[in-house]
Amino acid sequence: MIALLTDFGTKDYFVAEMKAVILSINKDEVVVDITHEIPPQDIRSGAFVLWRAYKWFPRGTIFVAVVDPGVGTARAPILLRTRNYFFVGPDNGLLSLAAEEDGVEEAYRITAQLPSASSTFHGRDVFAYTAALLSKGVPPGYLGVRIADYVRLERPEAVKDGGVLRGQLIYIDRFGNVFTSIDEKLVKEIAEFGDRLCVKISGRVYEMRFLRSYGYSEVGEPILLINSEGFLEIAVNRGNAAEKLGLKVGEQVEVYKC
Amino acid sequence: MIALLTDFGTKDYFVAEMKAVILSINKDEVVVDITHEIPPQDIRSGAFVLWRAYKWFPRGTIFVAVVDPGVGTARAPILLRTRNYFFVGPDNGLLSLAAEEDGVEEAYRITAQLPSASSTFHGRDVFAYTAALLSKGVPPGYLGVRIADYVRLERPEAVKDGGVLRGQLIYIDRFGNVFTSIDEKLVKEIAEFGDRLCVKISGRVYEMRFLRSYGYSEVGEPILLINSEGFLEIAVNRGNAAEKLGLKVGEQVEVYKC
Amino acid sequence: MIALLTDFGTKDYFVAEMKAVILSINKDEVVVDITHEIPPQDIRSGAFVLWRAYKWFPRGTIFVAVVDPGVGTARAPILLRTRNYFFVGPDNGLLSLAAEEDGVEEAYRITAQLPSASSTFHGRDVFAYTAALLSKGVPPGYLGVRIADYVRLERPEAVKDGGVLRGQLIYIDRFGNVFTSIDEKLVKEIAEFGDRLCVKISGRVYEMRFLRSYGYSEVGEPILLINSEGFLEIAVNRGNAAEKLGLKVGEQVEVYKC
Structure with missing residues (x-):
């Protein structure tokens, strides 16, 4: 193939x-x-x-x-x-x-x-x-x-610093869902489904619920979830999170319990 | 497959x-x-x-x-x-x-x-x-x-009421052609190719020719035809009917001889 | 197939x-x-x-x-x-x-x-x-x-008239690269890679380098190259030539040594 x-x-x-x-x-x-x-x-x-x-x-x-x-x-x-x-x-x-x-x-x-x-x-x-x-x-x-070597891109990373997860916004999909570099394992160290989390991006702080799936949120509500690739994602049920919150690939993100 | x-x-x-x-x-x-x-x-x-x-x-x-x-x-x-x-x-x-x-x-x-x-x-x-x-x-x-049951959508319907066909606008394709829920059989009860028909949508009334194909109309003329799926369609030869007439999916439509 | x-x-x-x-x-x-x-x-x-x-x-x-x-x-x-x-x-x-x-x-x-x-x-x-x-x-x-015959489109042509190549803009691709009707053989009669050429389109004259590939130009510089189909093309490295220069399919183009 x-x-x-x-x-x-x-x-x-x-x-x-x-x-x-x-x-x-x-x-x-x-x-x-x-x-x-x-x-x-x-x-x-x-x-x-x-x-x-x-x-x-x-x-x-x-x-x-x-x-x-x-x-x-x-x-x-x-x-x-x-x-x-x-x-x-x-x-x-x-x-x-x-x-x-x-x-x-x-x-x-x-x-x-x-x-x-x-x-x-x-x-x-x-x-x-x-x-x-x-x-x-x-x-x-x-x-x-x-050949002995070839060009490598840096892999997007995330770290836990006390109770704060730091990563980047790394991809925006067709629906406007925003994929972060923070993986499920890190998230689970500070939060459970149902928690309210603070998300800090470019100086702005958003409070969002961390949910299992889009369908558990209100229409139009920005939420956090673990996406199908195992990473933390910012989404809006039946909406476009990137547009609604003005997010761009490359921005730094911090996530912590409010 | x-x-x-x-x-x-x-x-x-x-x-x-x-x-x-x-x-x-x-x-x-x-x-x-x-x-x-x-x-x-x-x-x-x-x-x-x-x-x-x-x-x-x-x-x-x-x-x-x-x-x-x-x-x-x-x-x-x-x-x-x-x-x-x-x-x-x-x-x-x-x-x-x-x-x-x-x-x-x-x-x-x-x-x-x-x-x-x-x-x-x-x-x-x-x-x-x-x-x-x-x-x-x-x-x-x-x-x-x-399982015994599952969710059903209502199928788009159309009726003949005297000389008036009533249905809905149900789909707009890439060309801006507007697909109605009125099927060929109903249309043929009130009209033949070449007839002028009145089309009432959201209070506006348009007069259009009912033709066999786009190619028989003037460039830019809104017309009615039977589309490839067997339904009445509003089209504009070399144009976009939905944009030209401001039509939207879900609108009610009435068709009758003027 | x-x-x-x-x-x-x-x-x-x-x-x-x-x-x-x-x-x-x-x-x-x-x-x-x-x-x-x-x-x-x-x-x-x-x-x-x-x-x-x-x-x-x-x-x-x-x-x-x-x-x-x-x-x-x-x-x-x-x-x-x-x-x-x-x-x-x-x-x-x-x-x-x-x-x-x-x-x-x-x-x-x-x-x-x-x-x-x-x-x-x-x-x-x-x-x-x-x-x-x-x-x-x-x-x-x-x-x-x-059947004996069928409809033919005129094939886009180009000519050499003294030191001037005359042709048309015939296609604009997804990247905004502008494909001309002037083929490699004609171009090579008047220019070599590295030359500066004048490109006249709708009364405007642009001076551009004729290069082997996008990668040899400055970011944002309009250039001429031989595209993958063997025709002269107007391109902008990491940019959109058609938009930057306001070019349209069908325009006449002249190319000559400045």
Whole structure:
């Protein structure tokens, strides 16, 4: 299986050409879209979505991820073989959150490319092509040369400092739910479902209930919950928390009992 | 075949995780997207789109539909076996228009769930998982317990009252075409193609031609036609009828010969 | 393989019904989306995207393209057999740029249609149905009647006039990159990577560097490059060239050494 994540959108011919290259080489391959709606050139968002999604895919899945402002320059195209998967994409950190969590076993600088390769569309000419060959059983050593290192993004962290949890706002989803870097284990050290917690973001303090699910809150009420990925999330039942509270990715957040 | 309908959008990792769960359990299954662009938490729109689409799918298709503002609360996850299909989703009416039309033969409250199930993402942890097991041949009785009843939405209706057809505006598509609840049979009782009809909506009366197709009208002219689903539709040739006339889903409509 | 290109968007049931018809007739067929985000009824954009994408698909691919403001009128539904592919869609020029480039060998007016065919959704009732039968091996002569001619769009052209290249702006992609009709061969006759070129559009003259890739420019700098399709493109590194410079499809462009 080959799973694709890009910032190419779906209005143009970019994703279709990637799939066409893959299916021209391996017509039996299943190609799954993770998303093509990563904000243009936002490497961190792409890395985040890949990090959340990868682990649900079957062992052996080949991930092709392309958010690539440096395409055509000296930034390397890379292939990472991890404990359970392959990751193919630009060496700009995009693959790192997912690949590092799974455990990188070998890294390669990709040398494979379509005979007609362009300087501006490695998604098609390098990455889709490499993934297709990989899916046909070509060993990584025939697609690139081993490298010792690659670019890593810092993984979003959170800490407990006395009774205060400190983290960041790391992602906003389609519903306006705001994903923090504070994981369930930390939250459970200071709070139980039903507690009222104080949430401090950019100098503003909000009081919110910590609930098991959206459905237990009032319509329009900002709440805290543990999201489906196991992290603390700020949500508004039938509303958009990011808009309602004016929250942005990258802001620092503190959570404590009021 | 498993067909998906959600309000999850395509920018996040939600749909990908659902597909990854399905393909991890049943790697040979064909997964088709109906849409993921149902307006957030709009159960009625979701039910409508599922109702229009389901009947075109092959017998035995498993539909997974998730528009689920009550996720994580007492609302049940359900599985409906109908004459020709399976429907999997929340018990909030979302499945009811399609399933009732096909003929419900058995209803189950789903008990199956991923070992790591969350409280906020039943799309992945309950519904995709249940559909995948179903697609592998697990009988419904091993995935849930029989129930006697489930939530039904009222089906949009229309009536003929003398020479006046009364119904509702029930859906607006990407082109701004406005779908009414008045079906072809009723329309044909009062009009033929080429007739001029009066359309009364929220106190305003529009005169429009009733035509066989968009292409027979002037550019920009609001017209009536029988849409591809067999219902009366208000359209504007190369324009957006909903915007041009300021129409909204839920408005009452009357149609009669002027 | 069947590849789909439409202006139907993905929020409604249109694309799903097309796929359901195909998979009901040929459950083993691979269906690939090129895009469904062609601007509503913009035949020229649809023709352009199909023209860029088709050649990457495997030999024998059946393309179904639907941007069809004349649906239900006298415009014919057509099937073109080209050297390597089949093209199915309305006879309004949509198929012509791609099919002509590949080389049309036979043209048919389609007579096949679903028993329950509507007047407004030939995408499902005529085109998807025809493609599905074709994919099962039904010869074109059983799906339509031979015709001598079909509608052709003019192919976007460019010329060299002394040291001046003259062409048009022909497409704007998701990133705001502006695709011109001037191909690589012409550009190389007047310039090398690294040169500064003058770009005249609607009376305004811009001076831009001609570079190998986005990554060699300053953030925010408008540049010229050869895009992945082999045409001259106006781009802004990490920005939107069309917005920044106020460019529109259809504008004339002149390029020359300043």
